[in-house]
C-alpha cells in the first residue's frame with residue numbers, strides 16, 4: 594500500500610487572460626492534514642475545483658492512493674475517493690440532518706442515489722444500515738441530537754459539521770475541506786480543531802483551505818502557500834511562516 598494518498602503535478606488553469614494556477618504540485622501522505630493557504634484570489638478554490646472535477650485543468654496529472662486519477666464529474670470523484678465541503682455550505686436545506694448524511698452514504702451503495710429516489714427494493718434493504726451508519730457519523734461530529742431537524746435550522750457551525758459528516762459518509766481516501774472555519778466563532782473553531790484532529794487520528798487524510806492562519810499553523814503537517822496562482826512555498830508550518838516570500842505576500846505590497 595502506498596503511503597502517498599494524493600499526488601498532483603504540474604496543474605495549470607487559465608481563465609481568459611488570468612493565470613489562476615501555474616504549475617502547482619502537492620503530495621499528501623496518508624494521515625496528514627495538508628493546508629492550502631494564500632491571500633484572496635490566490636487560486637485555492639480553483640485548485641479544489643480542478644481536483645474535484647468542477648473545472649478541467651489546462652495541464653496536470655493526478656494520482657490517488659497510487660492509482661492514476663482523472664477528476665471528472667463530482668459524483669465520480671466521490672466514488673474515486675475524494676469528498677469535499679464547500680466554502681458556501683451546500684446542504685439539502687429542506688431535508689433532515691440524517692437524510693443529508695444518508696445521501697453521502699449512497700455513493701458507496703449498490704442502489705445509489707437513483708435507487709434512493711425511486712425507492713427500489715434493494716434500496717429499502719440497504720436503507721436501515723445506511724441510516725445506522727449516518728447516525729453514527731452524526732454522533733461522531735457531535736450533532737446526533739438534531740438528526741430529525743431540517744438542515745436549514747442548524748446553526749452555521751453545526752451545518753459545517755453536517756457537511757463534514759456527509760463527506761465522511763462517502764468513506765473517502767481524502768477529505769477536502771474548503772474554509773471549514775469561515776463564519777465560526779472562537780468556541781466553534783476550537784471544536785472544529787478537535788474534530789479535525791480526531792478525523793486525522795482515525796487514519797483519514799485531509800486537505801484544507803483555510804484563512805485562519807492560526808488554525809492552519811496549529812493543525813497542518815505541511816502547507817502550500819499560493820499567490821497569484823503560483824506556489825510560493827511548501828513545507829511545515831514553521832518553515833513557511835519564516836519564508837520571506839510568504840511574509841511579503843501576506844504583509845507586503847500585494848494589496849490583498
Ligand SMILES: Nc1ncnc2c1ncn2[C@@H]1O[C@H](COP(=O)(O)OP(=O)(O)OP(=O)(O)O)[C@@H](O)[C@H]1O
Nearest residue numbers: 608611612613631632633634635636637638639640
Ligand atoms: N470561473 C472563473 N472564471 C473566471 N475567473 C475565475 C473563475 N474562478 C476563479 N477565477 C479567478 O481566479 C483567481 C483565483 O480565484 P480563487 O477563487 O481560486 O482564489 P482563492 O485563493 O480561492 O480566493 P479566496 O480566498 O478569495 O476564496 C481569481 O482572480 C478569480 O477571480
